[in-house]
Amino acid sequence: MSRIGKKPIAIPEGVTVTVNGNIVDVKGPKGELTREINPNVTVKVEGNEVKVEISSEEDGNLHGLTRTLVSNMIEGVEKEFTKTLQINGVGYRVQKQGNNIVMNLGYSHQVTMEAPKGITYDVPDANTIIVRGIDKEVVGQTAAVVRSKRPPEVYKGKGIKYDYEHIRRKEGKTGK
Numbered sequence: 001m002s003r004i005g006k007k008p009i010a011i012p013e014g015v016t017v018t019v020n021g022n023i024v025d026v027k028g029p030k031g032e033l034t035r036e037i038n039p040n041v042t043v044k045v046e047g048n049e050v051k052v053e054i055s056s057e058e059d060g061n062l063h064g065l066t067r068t069l070v071s072n073m074i075e076g077v078e079k080e081f082t083k084t085l086q087i088n089g090v091g092y093r094v095q096k097q098g099n100n101i102v103m104n105l106g107y108s109h110q111v112t113m114e115a116p117k118g119i120t121y122d123v124p125d126a127n128t129i130i131v132r133g134i135d136k137e138v139v140g141q142t143a144a145v146v147r148s149k150r151p152p153e154v155y156k157g158k159g160i161k162y163d164y165e166h167i168r169r170k171e172g173k174t175g176k
Contacts, residue, residue: 005063009050009071012078017050017070019043024070028077031118031134035073041066050074076134083143085129089158092150093126101129105150106158113149116142129160 011017015028024043026033037043040059043066044051052067054060075081087094087103094103099115101123115121119142122130129146133139143162152159154170161167 003064005052005054005060005067007067008046009052009067009074011045011048011050011074015074015078017045017074019045024073026070026073026077028074030077030080033073033077033135035069037066037069038062043070072136076136080132080134081136081139083131083139084163085131085143085146085160086163087127087129087150087160088152089150089156092158094123094129095126096121096123101146103149105160111149113146 015026018025018027022037022039022041024035024037038059040055041062042053042055044053050070052063052070054063087105089106092103092105094101096102097112099120101113101115101121103111103113105111116138118135118138119131119133122132124130131139131143131146133142147160147162150159152161152165152167154167155172157167157169
């Protein structure tokens with residue numbers, strides 16, 4: 001049995017969770033999310049708690065996973081998930097145009113990215129991008145795609161990195 005899977009999930013005020021077979025719907029002040037779960041796992045709403053149960057010990061690996069997915073849905077509709085990216089480099093910058101972001105990343109052209117459904121970009125300054133959304137999976141994937149346009153390099157530290165990421169620098173061929 002999973003220790004994480006055994007824990008009940010508290011439902012905050014303003015959030016409603018409904019289970020219809022193996023489909024879980026979560027509605028809150030920021031929006032609504034729907035997810036289909038594995039049929040070997042049952043999700044029950046009891047009072048102001050959500051409990052996840054498995055049918056057999058063989059499905060133990062799904063127990064904690066399903067509980068975490070439902071917990072992330074509840075947290076996302078209550079308060080959004082964010083990922084912050086920083087752009088480092090001479091002449092590297094970002095601008096917001098409508099729902100899109102336009103980045104100058106040292107290429108011969110500008111890189112334009114559209115926001116997927118449910119995602120918004122914030123650009124507080126020319127070197128920072130904040131990806132916001134209620135679905136944790138989509139926020140993380142969108143931030144990874146933005147970062148992949150110019151990953152940080154180890155010699156000068158130029159590129160797009162997460163705000164918490166530390167780039168280990170190399171000396172180069174002249175340093176002995």
